[in-house]
Amino acid sequence: MFQHCIFCHGKLPANDSVEHFPVGRRIAYDPHRGRLWAVCPSCTRWNLAPFEDRWEALEELERARRDRGRVLSSTDNIALVQANDVELVRVGKARLTEEAWWRYGQEMLRRRSRHRVLRWTETAALVGASVTTGGLLYMFGGNILNNAVRYQKFGPVAWQGETACITCGALLQQISFRRSKFMHLTRDNAGTGLALHMRCGYCRSERRVGEHQLEGIVAEHVLRRVMTYHHFHGASESRVRAATDYIDRIGSPDALARDMTRAGLRLDHLFSSERRTHAIALEIALNEDAERRLLEMELAELETRWRQEEEIAAIADSLLTPSLDPIRPHE
Ligand SMILES: [Zn+2]
Ligand SMILES: [Zn+2]
Structure with missing residues (x-):
């Protein structure tokens, strides 16, 4: 598991609540495409997790979101969810009720x-x-x-x-x-x-x-x-x-x-x-x-970031595992 950001080499903070991915206070993931990233707090870039580290972590993150997650804000493509000491950036269409207050x-x-x-x-x-x-x-x-x-x-x-x-x-x-x-x-x-x-x-x-x-x-x-x-x-x-x-x-x-x-x-x-x-x-x-207005701006930025990182992840995954289909059937 990586501990430093591959872009700025800053240390990625640890978390106590995700057993299969204890790195990053903000974790981005896409359960449909099978992507998982640790978001760097210094440069805000997304660090793509090694392929073999993803599956159990993705399941655990979806469970955490369902059981303990509170949706802070969401768009059609992306949701920001608080689950204990981590913030989840969940990519994908889902009807998530905001509980901003x-x-x-x-x-x-x-x-x-x-x-x-x-x-x-x-x-x-x-x-x-x-x-x-x-x-x-x-x-x-x-x-x-x-x-x-x-x-x-x-x-x-x-x-x-x-x-x-x-x-x-x-x-x-x-x-x-x-x-x-x-x-x-x-x-x-x-x-x-x-x-x-x-x-x-x-x-x-x-x-x-x-x-x-x-x-x-x-x-x-x-x-x-x-x-x-x-x-x-x-x-x-x-x-x-x-x-x-x-x-x-x-x-x-x-x-x-x-x-x-x-x-x-x-x-x-x-x-x-x-x-x-x-x-x-x-x-x-x-x-x-007041806070919602700030969150909406933050979410718009996250969505732009996601589009860039997803493009890189799609290429990286297809190069690393040409014989594997990275898309898992949705549960
Ligand atoms: Zn960084
Ligand atoms: Zn008067």
């Missing part, structure tokens, strides 16, 4: 376990301190470490920039996380993106209706930031499951974002405990949307 669900669970560790550390320290303060310190405790970590990561400001009130022209230059919950979320005027609205303080004191608006990519960015801030503690597995089921029922992360913003929504209502599942679903949807 599953990835972000994992992120929620990771946050949750970090939150627990911090809580535990803090509680242990406070119990010790309470012995001397008679329990007083313990009463104030609970989230000090978590909030400190969150403050370090986000700071106090959700948005900074300049936007004029549509009525009086007064400028708003920042929105703190504390005040961010008073924003209203709607679709923008064109109906294609998000908009966030904040009531104008001057107009309010003059009993007029006025507001500041953030739209498009800025609104999306601010909303993602505010939601991640509010959900810094993550969510339980059952909550993530309920949220992804909700996205499933509506159809797609994008449809969910459209559905929830259609009627307009004040963020503090969204963050109330009754709507927590919806709020988690919206955060997942917003992030998936």
Whole structure:
């Protein structure tokens, strides 16, 4: 089995989850044509596996994809699938259901376990301190470490920039996380993106209706930031499951974002405990949307790469094994 990339001579990383092909964190394969490649992380070229190493590995990869694989993104010709510590680039037509939002669900669970560790550390320290303060310190405790970590990561400001009130022209230059919950979320005027609205303080004191608006990519960015801030503690597995089921029922992360913003929504209502599942679903949807766009670009590149490498593999295989048919009947 090779350990170095034949193109750039960089070391190919090992994996722990594919017994018959323990090389490469990203493995490309085509079960119909019987091709198998280790993708080099440095130069992104595909290293064709020796002919005799392929068959058991191909079977194992298809099994892993079916049993543990999560489809991150797919086109008609190619799918990117996560299976434990390897990413599979599976070539071939197959109806694979994308479970893109599953990835972000994992992120929620990771946050949750970090939150627990911090809580535990803090509680242990406070119990010790309470012995001397008679329990007083313990009463104030609970989230000090978590909030400190969150403050370090986000700071106090959700948005900074300049936007004029549509009525009086007064400028708003920042929105703190504390005040961010008073924003209203709607679709923008064109109906294609998000908009966030904040009531104008001057107009309010003059009993007029006025507001500041953030739209498009800025609104999306601010909303993602505010939601991640509010959900810094993550969510339980059952909550993530309920949220992804909700996205499933509506159809797609994008449809969910459209559905929830259609009627307009004040963020503090969204963050109330009754709507927590919806709020988690919206955060997942917003992030998936951004990540999906990146994945689609990546997949287009992978497809181009596959066409080049497949051409080389077809020649290499026919030269090495002129008497063998490299195509195995599909199972
Ligand atoms: Zn390489
Ligand atoms: Zn105003």
